[in-house]
Amino acid sequence: LKISDMGEFGMIAELREMLRGRGEAVLLPPGDDAAVFQAPGGALMAFTTDAMVEGVHFDPSYVSWHSLGYKALAVNISDLAAMGGSPPSFALVVLGLSPQTEGGDVRRLYEGMIDCADEFSCSIAGGDIVGSPRVFVSVSLTGALLEGRFLTRSGARPGQSVMVTGTLGDSALGMRWLMQGGGGNNPCAKKFLYPQPRLSLGRRALQMGAVAAIDISDGLLRDLGHICEESGVAARIFADNIPLSAAARATAQELHEDPLAAALSGGEDYELLLVAEKNDAVGMRAEIELTAIGETVEGSGVTVLDAAGRAIELKKTGYDHFKEA
């Protein structure tokens, strides 16, 4: 059976099964935003890795080397944020470069990565360059969980509030904008090129009672689906409550796209999706820029409701077409 037949997720599930029950020293098994282990002395550390491959995860025709470097680090810091982790963090970088790669491009990639590191108190501790027919950037990152506990995908229970930071859909619309030749000054394009991991918000949410979290990298529906699956709950969210920015609405209009579709399925927003008891959620929203978009219930799966409380059929409405983005 080839990967193309099994699917990437099928393969990942099998490999996770192989690792299950091994390594008691790992406090959180594979499958969450980051792994967690305990350093000598007792500190809890989150540990995560992510790779971006040319032609698969980025297209140099509309992603600059500077933003590629920035983003490659930012998506790892976002995983730390989703655990309720804290700066400082430490990153290692492996660059796969072809002999034809321009040295100046690699320097700009590093400049972008250093800019992101400076903004989020991350130290780029080193790395390596390897030869590769296709450019790739592989970053691994570790950072402390200073609360002595952490947020997982599996902590949600029925009857809790589902919330998101910021606005959704901007990044996917920004990517479409750039693909169609639009400039990088569009706020949506900026969010696609320079996502802002919610590092301080994640920890604050943990302090204020959040019980589950994930960063929105695959799109709201998929990532909320991950929380539901790992927690053994269902979720219903209200389409009208999903936060859309003015820029997303304007860009969607210019592109003849539906901003709600982008928000539900677009991905790469790197906002945090948080779950908390409804009582705690009120206090959190008073302090953190958070939008309540729905609630967890008994069952499984994610339902999107319209203003009249009717379930929206996602496939029929084309909300799915952003998934290929």
Add this chain to the structure above:
Amino acid sequence: LKISDMGEFGMIAELREMLRGRGEAVLLPPGDDAAVFQAPGGALMAFTTDAMVEGVHFDPSYVSWHSLGYKALAVNISDLAAMGGSPPSFALVVLGLSPQTEGGDVRRLYEGMIDCADEFSCSIAGGDIVGSPRVFVSVSLTGALLEGRFLTRSGARPGQSVMVTGTLGDSALGMRWLMQGGGGNNPCAKKFLYPQPRLSLGRRALQMGAVAAIDISDGLLRDLGHICEESGVAARIFADNIPLSAAARATAQELHEDPLAAALSGGEDYELLLVAEKNDAVGMRAEIELTAIGETVEGSGVTVLDAAGRAIELKKTGYDHFKEA
């Protein structure tokens, strides 16, 4: 300027320069076997990463998927060993897979990695699969430095003893053996496919007074050259003292190769190259299987001396031809 014009080492040097002086939280700047940072609570952690790319670092025609997985983890553990680090360690794995990759091959790769993890008390904490036109394996690893200090490439001073663990050249000869269709039961082939990182020896050497270390991945001459450069010393080693295994001698004979050339320039042995004060070196050799091969002196560069004490001209003798291996 393209990477092919600057050279990989030229590019790495430039990127290191960009990182210099940043991230005070990093206790050992980029350029050693691993980075070092301090976890909350004070524990020192080594942090390292390495990637293997199909067609560049391995050839599936003579490297099995099982050994690829084993080796991809082992070379990272070897970096931890070269710092004087300790188990348990924690690893993350990114696999770049093409849609044509067979699921069974990926499982065997993971089995090899798990076998290595079990032998060296490493926990594979998780990872990811990404699409890639060419298969790659990128591993990052962190482990504690329980001595509260660590071995670097820069700690050598003139007048000290230069020593190595195990025997050298086996791995390079084993690779040639496999390339020419030889079987994997040859001890040299085994060492190439399943290198044994010297994790416990590294820490013991640190306890007993070693002042500098590197793992031999690029070949004795190059790796000793790294120590000389980073420490600001020269080294002279005695060709007759370089430890060659019976298997290396026999395999070299069958291949019509010079085993000494393989030992000097072959690489991938993943033995430790250690430097210590001559007094301490005596005690270390009494307890650890170590061979004294030479000494550090004032100056720069590495000289190889024959039995009569004459410098061997390495280029003329063809000792260099293993470098391309």
